[in-house]
Amino acid sequence: MKPLTDSLPNFPEFAPGEVWLAGAGPGDPGLLTLHALHALQVADDVVHDALVDPRILRLADKEAKLIFAGKRGGRPSAQQADINELLIERARMGRRVLRLKGGDPFVFGRGGEEALALTRAGLRFRIIPGITSGLAAAALAGIPATMRQTNHAVILVAGSRAADGTSQAEWEKLARTGQPIIVYMPMANLSEIMAAFQRGGMPPDTLAAIISSSTTAQERIIETSVGMAAADAATQGVSAPAVVIVGAIAGVRQQLLANMVGWR
Template identity: 65%
Template sequence: MNLEGFPDLPAFPPGEVWLAGAGPGDPRLLTVLALHAVSRADDIVHDALVDSRVLRLARQDAVLLPVGKRGGRPSPKQDEINALLVERARAGRRVLRLKGGDPFVFGRGWDEVTALSEAKLRFRIIPGLTAGLAGTALAGIPATSRDTNHAVVLAAGHRAEGQSTADWEALGRLGQPLILYMPMAQLEEIVAALQRGGLPGDTPAALVQSATTEDERVVESRLDALAEDAERHGIGSPCIAVIGAIATLRRRALASMVGWS
């Protein structure tokens, strides 16, 4: 794709690292600046959730370096990824750190910013569309609506290395819709804790698997049946869970909503 006529696209000098979000999946959801970065990078250090169609937009001579983390499988540690970024940049490469969604929404982007700052390397941050907002919207579920809520909680549903999960009982007491990233491994535990916190079992809920891709699947449910419905429909990661009144709004949108294809 030719971006030569697009105004004010910055140069990508050798020795810099750009941290970019690739969006929830579909390459059409890349920002113009992220697309510019993909087309200019010498090295692309990418997560497992970056769609292969996005990677095909890279230069033919670009080096693709997968560093994706998958639960339960061997994968590079964050310190190793940080060191790789520093090493490639110091070698005079144009380094793109490409993450699914947005680098700063459960993407450990700040860990990498810190490492690059300590190494005194120049970097640029390119936000991306996060799956919890863009992916759910394109499935017909808004993060907020005037009739249902004036707040929404984004939470990581998985356990990061060396960290505990959110206080689900406390979140259940808020009475606000929740959008959970990667909750499948802990879904039963999360559902039970939310109910202990006072969230009613009949609270509407939905699961959006592989948002914005050809593998997307959406299951509508309720809180107390969510884990059972996920198993019955074979829903797995990557997945977003939506819990709260906003999950019911999809039914109103589907009759007239143009499909994402």
Template identity: 60%
Template sequence: MTSLAGLSPSFLPGTVWLVGAGPGDPGLLTIHALNALRNADVVVHDALVDPGILSIAREGAVLEYAGKRGGQPSAAQSDICERLITLAQEGRRVVRLKGGDPFIFGRGGEEALALAGAGIPFRIVPGVSSGLASLAIHGIPATMRATNHAVILATGHRAPDQQADWAALARTGVPIVLYMAVTNLPDIVAELVEGGLPGSTSALAVHGVTTSRENVVETTLEHLPRLVEEGVIRSPAIVAVGAIATLRSAIQNHLLDYGVEAAQ
């Protein structure tokens, strides 16, 4: 039988692996991610990486927190990039561990550019995107022939130099999956409605997918702000808006899940 280690490339000293940790459940790690954790000298991890995943790191590995959470003190991205470069130049095997996928709202692109600019060899290890996993695990396909041939992935985090045109996105009629949107959700909803999306449009929010903290809320677009205000929907959460949000009810009675009941 082939060992798991034999299925993964060698992790060389002085290199960095940008690794997606998936949505939370260690069982959803890739083999490459698992072997990276078992061989890393240093794991530089985000806030949303589940403790169960960090516990997989080899004994003696240094765990460095570099989380970025909206509205809370966070490490500057430039400092994180410099730290990765420094660790690699010291000859360490470095894992940069991110919740979900490093290239989907994970700033993996910025780190890849910084590493390339410094001449540091690196590897990309994709992870299961939290946005798509939050839907799939609850029986909601991101695309389905009967409802949609496209889906919009968008961040609700308002960067000073980059603002989404929510009204324009609403006019596409395409389901929208929102990452990091809870803080700005009332404003986003208002702009989506202004763009023509009916308040009665189906919506679903998933907090802490695949973890013991998981909570599922099925509602409509117009009720999202109230549910945020009441603390029913809380950060971090994935929010889906559109036709796909209705599909869960058709199969949920037969779907094996993580033992979480939907909140209304």
């Protein structure tokens, strides 16, 4: 592959001993930023999450060391403190370390924690934003995050702690805002989340969409409702990784489908 710097020479230098925290987007390599692609081409180490698509990892330099540091809910995973230490250790060896995450590193990606750890270690780092998966999955499914006719705000929330008692109360409060909600990582707690929304006053017939494995060959999209989302997901065998979109914006999809060209 021709290096990007041959045609676009204004990329920042990836210096030895630096760590770049980059987002890989929702999956498809076409949604990488040019800065993320540049980093893949020059990094010595690529420390990547479970949700980084294998097609993206194949864009790394052939000499780069690929290091898996994924975290998956409910499964044995790398501990965040160990990941922080790994980044520090590799950077202190003089390596160009790319920490590559699905979506955006600062949107439910623990990139802020890693940046703080690098700061405390006195190491230089750079942030490369990525297309956050919730917004990308919605857009590519024909669901605009905002519409003047329906909403001037949208709520992004992580669903991985929904079974916690405090979080249950927070879901009920979110339901009362009347704004569309995009829930990341919801599948393990989908029943609890939808039930809490209804306790918060959200009607069970509120439109919802479940998007699984967006931009990949395994992508699934289910149009449902708050009252039926958990049952429909179970019946149709939808699993993580997924996002759930709740609110009037989910209904726009049916208006766009006839003329919308599919992602793949």
